[in-house]
Amino acid sequence: MKFWQKRVLSPSQPPPMTTIEAFAPAKINLTLHVTDRRADGYHLLDSLVVFAGIGDRLILKSSDTTELEVSGPFAGGVPTDNRNLVKKAAKLMGATATINLEKNLPHAAGIGGGSSDAAATIKALSLLNSLSLPNGAAVLGADIPVCLAAQAARMRGIGEIIEPLPDFPILHGVLANPRLPIETKTIFANLKSPQNSAMPSSLPAFDTSDDCITFLQTMRNDLEAPAIKAQPVIEDVLHALTQTASCRLARMSGSGATCFGLYADEITAKIAARDLQRTHPNWWVTATTLN
């Protein structure tokens, strides 16, 4: 018997270690219309969601136990115990792994960092262990279904109804966060009225990014007002984005505090990001694609 045959056939031989890298992009709510509140307190949403070119990065290695190490510029304050959505995702999958999470996104920031990490973990563990994707992943959070889709989509219900928009144009944006965490629950609780108009039942065709921005200008984020009330600096972020050269639209994402500006092209967005970072050195500012 050749040595390699022996290795394959020996039952005492451990399986070869398998490693997978995963990208967890930031989620951006281009619109966020809150249309009603359910009896259980959760709100019905109508939201146009896209994903950024920037995000967290994960490395998962097969292991008999789950260990999580968090590194990166936003590691501080992220729980590494069972409260971390990555660990919750592994538990939901019934799988174990050694996981390194490089936290590049600010947390509690309205850009679904934790949800995107969890969705990336679910997909990576399904590949590592030949498991099918679970149906009930939404138990981990309302943003999990859209983060599993990880593509431009209209999101409705409390987040469980996902309609992918495959031909969505690439937008060029700037993300800006004043480095103040915001608790999603508090912002929903401070909403004046849960009953607001939905987006049009059928969305227009977005042939170009320009078509899309023109449409977005007529839409809203209903959580903007309660978020500004909780953290008035958000108004400064929106104002500063609006003031950048050639900004076509400035709006808050999710429950905040991250806001985004939209621009006609990559170079305009990069110049806006550079200028905004110069005038507000303490904010987190980045230019990115969105789609």
Ligand SMILES: C[C@@](CO)(OP(=O)(O)O)[C@H](O)COP(=O)(O)OP(=O)(O)OC[C@H]1O[C@@H](n2ccc(N)nc2=O)[C@H](O)[C@@H]1O
């Ligand atoms: C607002 C959104 C918009 O995409 O984004 P973020 O600001 O979190 O990024 C999401 O709906 C957030 O999703 P997620 O962060 O997963 O929320 P969950 O953990 O399920 O819920 C946190 C709390 O937010 C409130 N909540 C959340 C979703 C929803 N449709 N209605 C709600 O009222 C509830 O009070 C809930 O207790």
Ligand SMILES: Nc1ncnc2c1ncn2[C@@H]1O[C@H](COP(=O)(O)OP(=O)(O)O)[C@@H](O)[C@H]1O
């Ligand atoms: N992997 C994770 N990354 C970031 N935050 C996490 C993670 N797992 C759990 N959390 C917790 O979830 C909370 C919300 O984080 P995040 O998903 O970034 O915010 P948001 O829902 O506003 O987009 C944080 O305050 C943090 O304590």
